[in-house]
Amino acid sequence: MGDFATDTEPYRRELLAHCYRMLGSVDDAEDVVQEVYLRAWRGYGAFEGRSSVRAWLYRIATNACLTALAHRSRRVLPSGLGAPADDPSAPPVAAEARWIQPVPDAMLDPAVIVTERESLRIAMIAALQRLPGRQRAVFLLRDVLAWPAADVAQVMGVSTAAVKSTLQRARAQLAEEPPDVEESVEPGELEGVLASYIAAVEDADGAALERLLRADARVEATPWRTWFSGRATCVRYLVEQVLGAPGDWRLLPTAANGRPAAVGYFRGQAYGILALTVTPTGIAGVHAFVGPELVRRFGFPAAL
Incomplete structure (x- = not known):
């Protein structure tokens, strides 16, 4: 046996990505990863190398997520x-819910962002949360991480046949309400769209936002259940209720879920994270995650 930290630490950030996909929250994922490493440290002396250290850690992490x-x-x-709201001038309605959170790219393994990028996008995280926990785990291990069915069966404590049937059910449920599929956009274009979006918001320029959004764009923000779909409705909502005057907003570029994002400040105070879904034909979605604690999570100050 080697040294515990040397053997296990290289997998921490990819385990965080796995737990984040399972739980939909970077806060919950970090808590579980801490628990995983505590359990692993306690059990390290009894670990006899019957599997790889990576597989052993994923087994602990998956079961910890299922318990959570x-x-x-x-x-x-x-x-x-x-359904989306049809009156952009009406005040949005707040809701008590456990909201999905964005994850900072800086917290993830760069290799995971490249190879598993599609499974990190906000729409996919939301779709995964609709699956029962065990279906979610099997789908992630088989279709995202590409583990053999026999290895997944060992993690889940079931037969290989049970893994295959669980995976079929998970795929069928995702197919009923498939997450929006993004077309690839070159990194340089993504940076350009983000810069244009930041300028439009900071200038309170509704016409510029209208040029950036796709016809079928959607805008949604926690903690409100109210959301909007369609460029005309979204722009009216943004102009009438969000943008304010030029200079009210300050946006700083960042990256979340493997995609361009911005940290938002309204009149100098932290507002939250604005995650964009960018396609070759424009911005398809703006997901606003409101909360100064998220701004701090992304490594930015609570005020400017």
Whole structure:
């Protein structure tokens, strides 16, 4: 046996990504990863190398996530609570819910962002939360991490046949409400769209936002259940209720879930994280995650 830290520490950030996909929250994922490493440290002396250290850690992490899910309601986006609103001038309605959170790219393994990028996007995280916990785990281990069915069976404590049937059910449920599929955009174009979006918001320029958004764009923000779909409705909502005057907003570029994002400040105070879904034909979605604690999580100050 080697040294515990040397053997296990290289997997911490990819385990965080796995737990984040399972739980939909970077806060919950960090808590579980801490628990995983505590359990692993306690059991390290009895670990006899019957599997790789990586597989052993994933088994602990997956089961820790399943235990956590058994005691918590699922996390959602506003669009998961009902249909879009049709009156952009009406005040948004708040909701008590456990909201999905964005994850800072800086907390993830760069290799995970490259190879598992599609499974990190906000729409996919939301879709995964609709699956029962065990289906979610099997789908992630088989279809995202590409583990053999026999290895997944060992992690889950079931037969290989049970893994295959669980995976079929998970795929079928995801196919009923498939997450939006993004077309690839070159990194340089992503940076350009983010810069244009930041300028439009800081200038309170509704016309510029209209040029950036796709016709079928959606805008949603926690903690409100109210969300909007369609460029015309979204722009009216942003102009009438969000943008304010030029200079009210300050946005700083960052990256979340493997995609461009911005940290938002309103009149100098931390507002939250604005995650963009960018396609070759424009911005398809703006997900605003409100909360100064998220701003701090992304490594930015609470005020400018």
